[in-house]
Amino acid sequence: MIKTAKLIAGNWKMNGLGASLGEVDRLCAGLAEASPACRVALCPPATLVERMAQAAGAGIEIGGQDCRAETHGAFTGDISAAMLKDAGATLVILGHSERRQGYGETDALVSAKATAALEAGLAPIICVGETLEQHEAGRAVEVVRAQILGSLPTALAGRDFAVAYEPVWAIGTGLTPTLEQIEEVHRAVRAAMVERLGPGAGGTPILYGGSVKPDNAREILAVPEVGGALVGGASLKAADFLGIVRGA
16 A cells, blocks of 8 residues: 655665664654654665664664665675565665766666565665756756656556655755745656556655755645655754654
């Protein structure tokens, strides 16, 4: 059954050691006090997935930051979806712009990874977003629509997953689109999801990502079709992340 509650997911990227698990303890304590209605997830480096899943308990979903499309094999340094699941993950981020740009990941590869995630029992968070050049050329809707149609396998229909719209030019820069721009792209993402997967995709959360902070989270999360947030740097500190969760 597709979950429709807002999802606030933190992407720790290549940050975090064992000592960082204290932030998870503080986050758990804050969530117990706040009792948020939204889903809360953290996606740490693979080295912390198992330990974070043990520390987080039932209140926080744990995810990976990427997975291999293949189930096993001679792929030194890579991690399969089944390995993440075995370590305690329930989610996995796929197609992040840092993977698309830095590693040349294509829509077809992201789609194959999403299929592998589903087969392993993980819910994918599939990322899309335009570059600054594409944004300035007025091509944001065109770009994300193509990414949705190419990156979402039909196997996602009726399954638990999320899409994250992250304008590449807003990630880690402190810049954000206007609320009107966010709404326009999220509506286009929704239309493309329904085109690709059918009307059941109308309830799948579309997250916004790109310099989400406690001081702007509430207004962003109130925008129509924004079903949560994918948070980068602000998820590394429990106090900042809780500020965003409370905005949901």
